[in-house]
Amino acid sequence: MNAPESHVDPLLLTLPTVLTGTQARLHAYTDADGAAVRDCVLASREHLAPWMPWVKDWDDPLQGERYVRKMQAQWIKREDFVFIIRDAATGAFAGACGLHEPDWSVPKLMIGYWISPAFQGKGLVTEATRLLVKFGFEHLQAQRLSITCDAANVRSANVPQRAGFTQEAYIRNERRNAAGALSDTLLFGLTREDWLALRAAGSPEVL
Structure with missing residues (x-):
């Protein structure tokens, strides 16, 4: 069954700026966060550089x-x-982490994330992604969320699978990595219907 045509006016949405889980707590940026985010990026530069070339700036x-x-x-x-x-x-x-590139005609958005190596492997990114999924479907009225990553980034690819997403594509020669070499992209998707079914089933993959 097709979803009704979107009539979302994003400027009228009332959005929470704090999302709380058991391991991760998400905050929208405030004026006081500039130095902290720079310090974290610089401390994580070597860890992030193979996948996120923007850290060099x-x-x-x-x-x-x-x-x-x-x-x-x-x-x-x-x-x-x-x-x-x-x-x-x-x-x-x-x-x-965040929800990016909104297309309000659907609506659909793309999830992205990065983590300091000091907190890698502690489950924070997975829970943060689940919090974003709930935020996207409940507050942004999304019909679809997606995640893409370099096919060689195994840790990043594990996150959407733990958050209930389905791998929808393996796209060859779709990007260039930080070294300038061609690399492949994995595409994961989660629809509102998927998410509601997982919630109804009490799946631990969703909040």
């Missing part, structure tokens, strides 16, 4: 402040929804 001491202001503006305009990932137990800045 963070040497400017004011880059964190610029980034935070940009994310705040895009949130207000409903163009991007980025959150800090904090460790729920300590409050430490662990990484970031």
Whole structure:
């Protein structure tokens, strides 16, 4: 059965700016977060560089402040929804995640995430992704969420599978990696119907 035509006006959506799980706590950026996000990016640069070439541009001491202001503006305009990932137990800045590239005619969005190596393997990214999924379907009225990653990034590819997504495609020679070599992309998708069915079944993959 087809979903009804979208009539979502994103500027009228009322959105929470804090999402809380048992391991991860997500916060939309505030003015005070610029230095912390820069410090975390720089500490994670070697870990992130093979998959996220943008980390090379963070040497400017004011880059964190610029980034935070940009994310705040895009949130207000409903163009991007980025959150800090904090460790729920300590409050430490662990990484970031978000819902990107909204197409409000569907609506659909793409999830992205990164984590500091100090917090890798602790389940924060998986729970953060599940929190974003709930946020996307409950608050952004999404009909579809997707995640893409380099096919060689095994850790990143494990996250959508643990969050109930289905691998929909293996796209060859779709991107260039940080070294400039051609690489393949994995595409994962989750529809509103998928998510509702998982919730009704009490699946641990969703919140």
